[in-house]
Each structure stands twice: as C-alpha cells, then as structure tokens.
Amino acid sequence: MSNFTGSCLCGSVNYKSNSDPLVTQNCHCDDCRKACGSVYLTNVFIKEENFESSGKPNSFSHQSDAGNNMTKFFCPNCGSQVFGKNSGRPGIITIRAGSINETELIKPIRNLFLKKKVASTPLDDNLEACDGMPL
Ligand SMILES: [Zn+2]
Ligand SMILES: [Zn+2]
16 A cells, blocks of 8 residues: 555556655745746655555656756656756655645655745745755
8 A cells, every 4th residue: 555646637647656755845936936837846855665566657867056957857648747856855756746646644743945945936835945955
C-alpha cells in the first residue's frame, strides 16, 4: 500500500510514495512561478528511496541562484510538471503538490521567497513566512 499517489494531467506519468510528505512548502520565487505556470508552487518533499514513478517524463535542468542544479520532470504528452530534483538536496524528490491524488495530504507549513511574491496572492498567516530560502 502506498501512502499517496499522483499523476500528470493525461495520466501517462504516474508515481507512488511509500511515505507521508516530510515537508510541504509554498515557493513564490521567479523560477517556480515560471516553471509551474501558476503564481506560486507548492512542493511536497519525500525521500527518493520512497518514491517510484512510471511513464517516461522529459526533464529540464537549470541552475538556481544558489548554484544548485535543478531538474524538473514533466509529461512529454500533456506538459504537466510532476516532480523535481535539486543537487543541493541529494536523495530528496520534490513532488508538485497539484499532481497528488490524495489532496488532503497537502499541508504546507511555510511560504518561501515572499520577497518575490505576486502582490495579489493571499497568504495564510498561520504559516511560517520566509523572505527567501531558510537555512
Ligand atoms: Zn501527461
Ligand atoms: Zn521556488
């Protein structure tokens, strides 16, 4: 039994996670905004060892401001971004929260890169607020 599952819009890229989300956070940085096509991106972190995907996602890599190699995996058919990797966080998969089927598990704890936030985006005051990237 997997803890949660997910897919792209057309269903050709699927995955399952054998753990609950470790951390979930909203990122308001320019890279996430452009890459996901929405004004901010909610990411769910799990360990790569608990992650299994099927289908053949395409990938795109770029450098973050911090100099890390960021790789986005997306469906070649429908274009949905499904998950990503960051060379600065080896062994971690960042799942695009919108691809998760069990949406009740999506519980962000903080907002990142608020200095880049789109002015009209409402914020939940109960979440930790970070101007940039903590740590
Ligand atoms: Zn697809
Ligand atoms: Zn970001």
